[in-house]
Amino acid sequence: MQKSPDGKPFYNSMMPIYPLLAQQCVDDYRLEQGICLDIGTGNGYLGLEIAKITNMSIYFIDIETEAIDFARRTVAEADIDNQVSFLEVDICKGLPLPDNFADFIISRGSLWFWEDKLKGLTEVYRVLKIGGIALIGGGLGRYVPWTMRERLTGERTNNVQKKGGKRLNLEEMQALAIESGIPSFRVIQDAPGDKGIWIEIQKHR
């Protein structure tokens, strides 16, 4: 169990959503092996949960040193066998990774903070393998029970704004994806009317 700076066990009310969202990704995209990037990984929980149920090599990527340190601890305590890498980098300034590199890219709750969202999305598309999938956006995923969804949605209201980000609505996500010039994408919602919105990017030959 990770500890907060005052030494008390760390509790995060969002914890239950990470295994559910990881399972959703594995089910939707048949993830088994290859390379997975978790961009804006924060605490590292989502990348870790994907690691636990696949043989994927996971890249934990974040702009913040503290986030990368946290993600390292998360992974160290989990005792997984997957290959892991940690990159402290701003997605908007470019990733130190080659073209057509990743089989799956997930980024949850980070896009709202990207200073140059178009550059960030272009970078995601560049490093995505042909035949790969990227899921960029934010939300709880589809597998969260509605009771928990209601509670957590209430709790996280304005969290993004407080931290200096701006959550995009369905129309804004659509407009952003079109403006990015990415040729193959769809904008999807966790549930009708839900705040959970994602750009699902596919890369074809």
Ligand SMILES: C[S@@+](CC[C@H](N)C(=O)[O-])C[C@H]1O[C@@H](n2cnc3c(N)ncnc32)[C@H](O)[C@@H]1O
């Ligand atoms: C709200 S947290 C989400 C963390 C995690 N993905 C989750 O679902 O719990 C957003 C994360 O995105 C990171 N971030 C913000 N801007 C970024 C950028 N330009 N490049 C990489 N990471 C970024 C932040 O440092 C933070 O850790």
